[in-house]
Each structure stands twice: as C-alpha cells, then as structure tokens.
Amino acid sequence: AQRVTQPEKLLSVFKGAPVELKCNYSYSGSPELFWYVQYSRQRLQLLLRHISRESIKGFTADLNKGETSFHLKKPFAQEEDSAMYYCAPKGLTGGGNKLTFGTGTQLKVEL
Amino acid sequence: EAQVTQNPRYLITVTGKKLTVTCSQNMNHEYMSWYRQDPGLGLRQIYYSMNVEVTDKGDVPEGYKVSRKEKRNFPLILESPSPNQTSLYFCASSSVWSGGAGHYGYTFGSGTRLTVV
Numbered sequence: 001a002q003r004v005t006q007p008e009k010l011l012s013v014f015k016g017a018p019v020e021l022k023c024n025y026s027y028s029g030s031p032e033l034f035w036y037v038q039y040s041r042q043r044l045q046l047l048l049r050h051i052s053r054e055s056i057k058g059f060t061a062d063l064n065k066g067e068t069s070f071h072l073k074k075p076f077a078q079e080e081d082s083a084m085y086y087c088a089p090k091g092l093t094g095g096g097n098k099l100t101f102g103t104g105t106q107l108k109v110e111l
Numbered sequence: 112e113a114q115v116t117q118n119p120r121y122l123i124t125v126t127g128k129k130l131t132v133t134c135s136q137n138m139n140h141e142y143m144s145w146y147r148q149d150p151g152l153g154l155r156q157i158y159y160s161m162n163v164e165v166t167d168k169g170d171v172p173e174g175y176k177v178s179r180k181e182k183r184n185f186p187l188i189l190e191s192p193s194p195n196q197t198s199l200y201f202c203a204s205s206s207v208w209s210g211g212a213g214h215y216g217y218t219f220g221s222g223t224r225l226t227v228v
Contacts, residue, residue: 006153009151034216036216036217042221043201043219043220043221043222044154044201044203044217044219045219046216046217046218049215049216086153086154098156098159098169098170099144099156099159099203099205099217100156100170101146101153101154101155101156102153103151103152103153104153104154
C-alpha cells in the first residue's frame with residue numbers, strides 16, 4: 001500500500017535557523033512528489049514539485065530514492081514561514097491517480 | 112483569475128438532512144478531487160474524478176457521493192449527513208498529462224467548514 005509519513009506534528013525553530021521538514025514515502029515504482037503549504041485560515045497552496053526542481057520562497061526538496069525521502073529544507077527560517085506543511089507523493093503505478101497527503105507538520109518560527 | 116470556488120464557506124446542518132457542497136473550477140482541469148481535513152489526520156481523499164463522467168473512490172468515500180456531469184463542476188453530496196462528517200472540506204483540481212500518468216499539482220478551493228449536529 002502507498003504510504004506517506006511525516007513524523008513531526010510540530011516543529012519549532014528560531015528565526016534564521018535552518019529548517020528541515022521530514023517526509024518519507026513507501027511506494028512501488030517512481031512517485032511524483034509535492035509539498036503544499038497552508039497558512040493560517042487559508043487554502044492549501046502548492047509549494048513545489050520535485051519534477052521541476054524549483055526553489056520557492058527559499059525552500060527546496062530533493063527526492064532521495066535510496067532513503068525514500070522528500071524532505072523540505074530552507075537554510076534560514078523566516079517568521080512568515082510559520083504554517084502547516086503537507087507532503088504529498090502520488091503513485092503512478094496501477095491506476096495510481098490518488099494524491100495521498102501526509103498528516104502534516106506545523107512549522108512555528110519564533111523570534 | 113484562475114481559481115477553484117467552493118460554496119458554501121460555512122454550513123451548520125442537522126443529522127439526516129441532505130446537502131450539497133458545490134465546487135467549480137475555471138481552468139479547464141481534467142482532474143478534480145474532494146478532501147476532508149481533520150485535526151491529527153491531515154487531508155484524506157474522499158472521491159476524485161479523472162474527467163467528465165469518470166469518478167472513483169478515495170480513501171474515505173463512505174457517506175458521500177459525487178458527480179461529474181460537466182468538466183468544471185464536481186459537487187459533493189451528503190445524502191444523510193451524520194456528526195462524524197463534521198469537518199473542513201476542500202475541493203481541488205489539476206491538469207494532467209500523458210493520459211493520466213501524472214499531474215501538475217493541485218489548485219485548492221478555500222474550504223467549506225461543515226458542522227452536523
């Protein structure tokens with residue numbers, strides 16, 4: 001079965017500190033991977049996709065097939081980064097048209 | 112403006128009274144989906160649709176129905192709502208490529224907060 005794990009429910013860091021939000025997946029085949037962000041009382045927004053290898057708002061995420069991980073990283077946290085972050089791998093095997101989200105990690109950036 | 116529009120934003124209803132939450136997108140997206148968001152459980156997929164007249168169950172479809180008669184609309188129907196369906200609901204859409212082998216990531220609606228008493 002396809003599974004996504006975000007082991008941290010809450011991550012608190014100080015402003016300017018590095019951030020790493022963990023995401024591990026268990027999939028057969030090659031997954032597509034996304035990170036979404038939800039700021040307080042707002043809709044979810046696509047943050048980045050691993051296929052495009054982009055950096056959005058200073059965040060990057062590298063697919064590590066050996067570790068089956070897609071951790072989200074930012075070298076210097078900003079107060080406006082405080083939000084809920086969801087990892088979402090999508091399986092491509094056997095009619096894998098579902099987009100299954102992790103349970104999310106609440107990032108709190110403190111001054 | 113490209114967007115996904117859900118209505119209503121808030122709804123309080125009583126057990127057993129049928130309701131429909133509407134979702135409409137103006138981006139000509141093939142793929143549409145409904146999720147519910149609950150504390151500690153994250154987002155769980157209820158139903159999704161690959162295109163007009165093509166729908167399939169997600170992870171938590173019980174108690175819900177959907178239809179996709181037009182490409183832009185994907186209503187969520189609760190025939191007999193129960194208190195355990197109290198949740199925050201999100202509709203989302205996406206373009207797909209290569210015959211459904213991938214998609215570009217979702218655009219989400221603003222959410223519908225449903226309370227069933």
